[in-house]
Amino acid sequence: MRVTRRGVLSTLGGAAAVGSAGCLGGAGREPEGPAGTPAELVCEEDEFRRLEPPFDEDEVSYTTLVADGEPLFELALDGRTISYGSSVRIALRNRTDEPRETGPMSAFSLQRDTEAGWQDVRGTTDGSADDPFEGDTDEAEAETVHASGEGFVWDLTIRESDLVDVVETESSHPLSVCPPLGTGSYRFVYWGIPEGAIAEEFTVVGPG
Numbered sequence: 001m002r003v004t005r006r007g008v009l010s011t012l013g014g015a016a017a018v019g020s021a022g023c024l025g026g027a028g029r030e031p032e033g034p035a036g037t038p039a040e041l042v043c044e045e046d047e048f049r050r051l052e053p054p055f056d057e058d059e060v061s062y063t064t065l066v067a068d069g070e071p072l073f074e075l076a077l078d079g080r081t082i083s084y085g086s087s088v089r090i091a092l093r094n095r096t097d098e099p100r101e102t103g104p105m106s107a108f109s110l111q112r113d114t115e116a117g118w119q120d121v122r123g124t125t126d127g128s129a130d131d132p133f134e135g136d137t138d139e140a141e142a143e144t145v146h147a148s149g150e151g152f153v154w155d156l157t158i159r160e161s162d163l164v165d166v167v168e169t170e171s172s173h174p175l176s177v178c179p180p181l182g183t184g185s186y187r188f189v190y191w192g193i194p195e196g197a198i199a200e201e202f203t204v205v206g207p208g
Contacts, residue, residue, distance in 0.1 A: 030206050031084040033182030040116040043123065043178035050123040051175075053109050053189070055197045057117070060189060064095070067195040071095040073102075073151065075190060075198045082158050083207050084181065090188050090200065092151040101143045103192025105152050110163060113185040113201075121186075122164060125176045156188070158204055 041050065065073045078089045094100050111118040144152075156163065160177040183205050191197040 033180035051120040094146040107192030
């Protein structure tokens with residue numbers, strides 16, 4: 001199913017924090033999910049519906065998004081190896097000399113590398129019917145203007161309960177992380193840029 005960016009924003013634009021399905025993880029605890037590169041992410045919760053990315057893989061650029069030979073935006077992390085339960089800061093910056101528009105701050109995916117490809121670690125938990133993303137909200141229409149050198153900053157705590165409410169919003173679609181996070185490769189993808197999506201990868205390890 002091809003999911004639209006507007007449809008996902010109508011879900012993510014106001015996701016209520018629910019936490020992780022079947023996980024009591026926290027700082028100082030070992031991640032309880034599958035380690036390495038799993039075949040795919042499998043959730044045993046009947047009502048869980050994994051978020052599908054509203055972009056194609058060939059739309060994703062790493063570190064710098066370039067269009068017509070011009071760097072438009074860059075994405076940077078303050079660390080590449082992140083201990084479970086600790087935090088990472090992710091910054092999106094306008095590289096041009098002119099103001100540029102993006103979608104809202106919530107237009108991102110947090111994905112894990114699997115043998116089946118990159119899969120979002122989050123999903124809806126309310127037993128949404130055929131399409132949990134259908135509908136429209138004002139946030140889905142929202143645009144943010146970034147001056148030159150400016151952008152968004154996200155502070156992510158790599159723990160299930162903290163990854164469902166990164167951006168403070170309201171929603172009728174509660175989110176959860178399922179299965180629990182495990183050690184392995186992940187990526188953050190911001191897809192609110194009209195010209196494409198931009199990503200950075202990082203590795204999650206056990207607590208130091």
